[in-house]
Amino acid sequence: MLIVHHLENSRSQRILWLLEELGVPYDIKHYKRDEKTNLAPPELKAVHPLGKSPVIEDNGKVFAETGAMIEHILDAYGPGKLRPQAGTPAFDKYRYWLHAAEGTYMPPLVFTLFVNRIEAAPMPFFAKPIAKKIANSIREGYLDHTMKAQYDFLEAALANSPWLAGGDITAADIIMSFPVEAFSSRGKSDGYPNIAAYLMRFQSRPAYRRALERGGPYALLK
CATH class of the missing domain: 1.20.1050.10 (Glutathione S-transferase Yfyf (Class Pi); Chain A, domain 2)
Structure with missing residues (x-):
């Protein structure tokens, strides 16, 4: 099962939307921002060294960077979907x-x-x-x-x-x-x-x- 490490009020919302458009099953692990600093919690560093969101886990591999995650998800779960034909x-x-x-x-x-x-x-x-x-x-x-x-x-x-x-x-x-x-x-x-x-x-x-x-x-x- 694909896991989305989702930080509240963050750009990781777009990864959830992508998965919903594709109809891909996924789980969410939610994280709260620090009330004083508004930064991501240190627990995210256990997933990826930069400690930022979005991050996904898929088949034991960790993917960071929104654009890279989108490309991975489309390659793995959405062939021919949500992107035009190459060369056009x-x-x-x-x-x-x-x-x-x-x-x-x-x-x-x-x-x-x-x-x-x-x-x-x-x-x-x-x-x-x-x-x-x-x-x-x-x-x-x-x-x-x-x-x-x-x-x-x-x-x-x-x-x-x-x-x-x-x-x-x-x-x-x-x-x-x-x-x-x-x-x-x-x-x-x-x-x-x-x-x-x-x-x-x-x-x-x-x-x-x-x-x-x-x-x-x-x-x-x-």
Whole structure:
């Protein structure tokens, strides 16, 4: 039985959704975040040295990294499903978005999270204006224009098809769901009608909803 080591409020929700789309039986081992630090518990290091989630175990082997897990699951359990035929233009789009999710879209979102936390952290009153100035400089100098370019590109990619690789959902849409949800949760999706429709489209899928039921309450990056 495939086991998903699932950390609450994390990107491992996408692995549950993938398995639900494929109809693959799996078990979940749930982990809670530390209430003070919001970090993963040390128990995850017993599964993988980096102590992060998602991680899966399948037939005695441990797999980490979301993209790598998706490829393993599709190879093992979903031949011909949730990815276009190799060598086609649709496959090229699929492969791009499969890697862009973590390589391009997630880093600025995570950086934004830490900038916001630094700005809001307890500190002497005289330090707050300095922290705010530094945070605003980072946003204006890098984050705002970087994320605008990325989501302008995503908006254009969704202009002529309902899914990122064409007319059918693929695993690329599943892995891109987290950056789309995180971006939208911050009120950044105004002016992006294609992204807003895309968000509603994948959140309404029965497999997505089943994954939420099994994974538990789900909050995005705060």
